Amino acid sequence: MQNFSFQNTTKIIFGKETEKEVGKYTAQHGYKVLVHYGGGSIKKYGTYTKVINSLEKAGIDYVELGGVEPNPKLSLVQAGIELARKEKIDFILAVGGGSVIDSAKAISVGYFYDGDVWDFFEAEAKITEALPIGVVLTIPAAGSESSGSSVITKLDGMYKRSIGSNLIRPKFAILNPELTFTLPNYQTACGAVDIMAHIMERYFTNTEDVELTDRLAESALKTIIKNTPKVLANNEDYAARAEIMWTGTIAHNGLLGTGREEDWASHGIEHELSGIYDVAHGAGLAVIFPAWMNYVYQHDLERFAQFAHRVWDIEPDFKDLEQTAYQGIKKTKEFFSSIGMPVSLKELEIPEDRLEEMAQKATENGEIGSFVNLDTKAVLEIYQNALD
Amino acid sequence: MQNFSFQNTTKIIFGKETEKEVGKYTAQHGYKVLVHYGGGSIKKYGTYTKVINSLEKAGIDYVELGGVEPNPKLSLVQAGIELARKEKIDFILAVGGGSVIDSAKAISVGYFYDGDVWDFFEAEAKITEALPIGVVLTIPAAGSESSGSSVITKLDGMYKRSIGSNLIRPKFAILNPELTFTLPNYQTACGAVDIMAHIMERYFTNTEDVELTDRLAESALKTIIKNTPKVLANNEDYAARAEIMWTGTIAHNGLLGTGREEDWASHGIEHELSGIYDVAHGAGLAVIFPAWMNYVYQHDLERFAQFAHRVWDIEPDFKDLEQTAYQGIKKTKEFFSSIGMPVSLKELEIPEDRLEEMAQKATENGEIGSFVNLDTKAVLEIYQNALD
Numbered sequence: 001m002q003n004f005s006f007q008n009t010t011k012i013i014f015g016k017e018t019e020k021e022v023g024k025y026t027a028q029h030g031y032k033v034l035v036h037y038g039g040g041s042i043k044k045y046g047t048y049t050k051v052i053n054s055l056e057k058a059g060i061d062y063v064e065l066g067g068v069e070p071n072p073k074l075s076l077v078q079a080g081i082e083l084a085r086k087e088k089i090d091f092i093l094a095v096g097g098g099s100v101i102d103s104a105k106a107i108s109v110g111y112f113y114d115g116d117v118w119d120f121f122e123a124e125a126k127i128t129e130a131l132p133i134g135v136v137l138t139i140p141a142a143g144s145e146s147s148g149s150s151v152i153t154k155l156d157g158m159y160k161r162s163i164g165s166n167l168i169r170p171k172f173a174i175l176n177p178e179l180t181f182t183l184p185n186y187q188t189a190c191g192a193v194d195i196m197a198h199i200m201e202r203y204f205t206n207t208e209d210v211e212l213t214d215r216l217a218e219s220a221l222k223t224i225i226k227n228t229p230k231v232l233a234n235n236e237d238y239a240a241r242a243e244i245m246w247t248g249t250i251a252h253n254g255l256l257g258t259g260r261e262e263d264w265a266s267h268g269i270e271h272e273l274s275g276i277y278d279v280a281h282g283a284g285l286a287v288i289f290p291a292w293m294n295y296v297y298q299h300d301l302e303r304f305a306q307f308a309h310r311v312w313d314i315e316p317d318f319k320d321l322e323q324t325a326y327q328g329i330k331k332t333k334e335f336f337s338s339i340g341m342p343v344s345l346k347e348l349e350i351p352e353d354r355l356e357e358m359a360q361k362a363t364e365n366g367e368i369g370s371f372v373n374l375d376t377k378a379v380l381e382i383y384q385n386a387l388d
Numbered sequence: 389m390q391n392f393s394f395q396n397t398t399k400i401i402f403g404k405e406t407e408k409e410v411g412k413y414t415a416q417h418g419y420k421v422l423v424h425y426g427g428g429s430i431k432k433y434g435t436y437t438k439v440i441n442s443l444e445k446a447g448i449d450y451v452e453l454g455g456v457e458p459n460p461k462l463s464l465v466q467a468g469i470e471l472a473r474k475e476k477i478d479f480i481l482a483v484g485g486g487s488v489i490d491s492a493k494a495i496s497v498g499y500f501y502d503g504d505v506w507d508f509f510e511a512e513a514k515i516t517e518a519l520p521i522g523v524v525l526t527i528p529a530a531g532s533e534s535s536g537s538s539v540i541t542k543l544d545g546m547y548k549r550s551i552g553s554n555l556i557r558p559k560f561a562i563l564n565p566e567l568t569f570t571l572p573n574y575q576t577a578c579g580a581v582d583i584m585a586h587i588m589e590r591y592f593t594n595t596e597d598v599e600l601t602d603r604l605a606e607s608a609l610k611t612i613i614k615n616t617p618k619v620l621a622n623n624e625d626y627a628a629r630a631e632i633m634w635t636g637t638i639a640h641n642g643l644l645g646t647g648r649e650e651d652w653a654s655h656g657i658e659h660e661l662s663g664i665y666d667v668a669h670g671a672g673l674a675v676i677f678p679a680w681m682n683y684v685y686q687h688d689l690e691r692f693a694q695f696a697h698r699v700w701d702i703e704p705d706f707k708d709l710e711q712t713a714y715q716g717i718k719k720t721k722e723f724f725s726s727i728g729m730p731v732s733l734k735e736l737e738i739p740e741d742r743l744e745e746m747a748q749k750a751t752e753n754g755e756i757g758s759f760v761n762l763d764t765k766a767v768l769e770i771y772q773n774a775l776d
Binding site for chain 2: 001002003004005006007008009010011012013014015016018208209211212215216218219220222223226227239242243246247250255258259
């Protein structure tokens with residue numbers, strides 16, 4: 001186990017009807033709130049009204065900015081910063097999924113910065129101050145509700161880049177599984193893949209002696225694998241929605257990475273995909289992660305065999321660990337397919353003409369990944385393996 | 389799953405040599421520190437010197453109060469409050485295990501209170517203010533390093549009672565597994581039982597649909613079961629010590645109880661034991677927990693069978709779940725024995741003459757436990773089952 005420090009200060013308020021308490025929690029941090037959200041679904045399904053009623057009941061003044069898209073865009077962040085300054089906002093309430101939360105985080109750091117907020121994403125500026133943020137989560141996927149990171153897309157040049165700081169960790173996150181009943185199955189499945197990917201990016205490590213976090217990660221994966229088909233079959237299965245929602249937070253609150261090197265190559269490889277083609281992040285990961293696994297698994301057959309056995313209940317063949325390890329990858333891919341996810345670039349209708357460009361971009365700052373270090377050629381090969 | 393809120397703000401600093409950073413972290417919270425500790429072991433093994441050097445290097449003024457005993461006593465807490473007031477302390481640094489931390493927590497709330505600090509433990513006063521606390525942990529067991537609770541013993545009448553508040557949750561906890569190399573095997577084993585008990589108090593629940601937390605709890609239990617024999621055989625096995633230390637914190641930081649009713653009857657029953665006979669809390673739990681299990685397991689054979697299968701790798705006998713469930717209890721007891729723990733009152737040399745008195749005291753505020761509600765008669769029967 002490596003030395004580490006761990007602190008996650010976000011207050012989680014979890015359960016039925018908890019969004020009605022958002023005014024109370026917001027009032028602990030701010031008076032003039034920017035309510036940030038995405039498309040029309042929070043209005044269509046009544047969440048917007050419940051949130052606004054709760055804010056008004058708590059005597060909170062607010063302005064709103066909707067329109068956050070999946071793979072949230074820099075341009076809206078810049079508009080949000082301008083609005084927040086004009087309205088003298090002191091708190092941002094993100095009502096939505098990871099895209100909305102990430103957009104709110106970017107606004108929160110840009111608010112105090114004179115230059116272009118993109119400087120933070122290019123590591124040309126350091127985060128020293130941020131507006132406090134709260135969350136009403138409607139999509140379990142990104143884990144952004146208690147993380148200290150944000151991923152934003154700059155359309156000019158199609159860059160997808162991230163920032164990280166404890167200053168952008170939400171003060172509170174309200175998680176009501178009922179708010180996820182109306183998610184389309186495709187989006188639920190994308191979320192499940194994203195959650196699993198967050199766990200697996202931490203699971204595949206070269207750090208020795210990480211038994212507790214291995215087991216916790218396996219627990220989280222099994223929970224997603226068991227409950228995702230349930231909610232796809234019955235969208236209003238509260239118990240299964242709750243398991244997925246809480247696991248989505250645990251997957252990315254930092255706990256599962258304590259004491260271990262993390263990988264994150266698959267996320268980097270996928271970011272170029274969703275940066276250029278605007279595919280859903282989870283769908284992109286469903287294509288990339290198994291292709292990455294196939295490329296790297298020989299590097300540590302024991303770990304991949306453990307994954308196959310403990311997560312997928314594959315009976316180990318001790319005389320043929322490679323076969324055991326391979327079965328785990330096969331099961332992962334089959335599972336993604338079974339929940340309606342694409343597992344090839346072909347299924348995403350992505351042609352092969354820009355693979356080299358993406359591989360270049362993914363590695364423009366050097367090799368990526370730590371389980372196996374990947375150069376441009378390796379990333380290209382993973383894209384090619386993912387073709388069909 | 390039940391509605392819940394969860395927040396644990398303690399910053400964990402984990403790993404080799406981390407106690408040398410204590411001055412830096414302390415300086416973030418206070419200038420005049422009370423260094424609180426137990427017997428001579430932190431001086432004997434050099435931890436004291438390293439801590440003091442780090443404080444001095446950070447320019448921190450300090451006074452010290454040693455002498456905390458296992459099952460920490462109200463009298464020392466009262467002396468600590470007096471000293472802290474006289475010296476105008478603004479931060480308490482606990483260097484030790486759960487007893488030292490709990491004693492520090494009690495001092496921290498008593499500092500601001502005009503009456504007797506015991507009033508908090510009798511629920512006759514409400515915690516509204518507390519000095520900030522930091523921890524250098526030397527014994528993985530109580531989980532007090534990131535919890536919001538404290539257990540203190542009042543010798544007059546032999547009462548062992550607890551308080552709980554987010555205000556007494558430590559600001560930081562430094563966990564260096566190397567500091568546990570010198571623990572006697574008996575104390576290591578007591579710690580392992582205490583950690584397992586914290587997990588099992590949450591595991592045995594009537595709340596339905598708690599899959600993630602069930603699995604996380606099973607992971608934590610398996611980690612302790614696998615690593616305790618390793619450290620008993622090789623006291624300086626860093627990897628195994630690290631697994632136990634991190635699991636000890638996770639076991640009691642609140643995560644494993646999210647969304648579920650917890651039980652805590654066994655702790656209540658044990659508290660009367662260690663209140664009167666001053667036995668080590670972990671040793672008392674090793675006696676009481678299996679006796680409690682034997683008393684309650686028929687209440688939910690499926691849960692006990694799951695425990696047997698997932699934690700102890702018992703092959704389920706689907707036609708005889710009672711037998712499967714029973715095997716899990718048997719394994720638990722055998723494990724406690726195998727690591728040198730007593731599993732009967734006889735082994736603790738506790739006679740049967742005061743069992744009724746203890747049963748009365750354990751239930752003086754009404755029935756205890758939530759998995760199965762236990763009245764005085766039930767508690768007495770559990771004590772009697774524990775006799776040999």
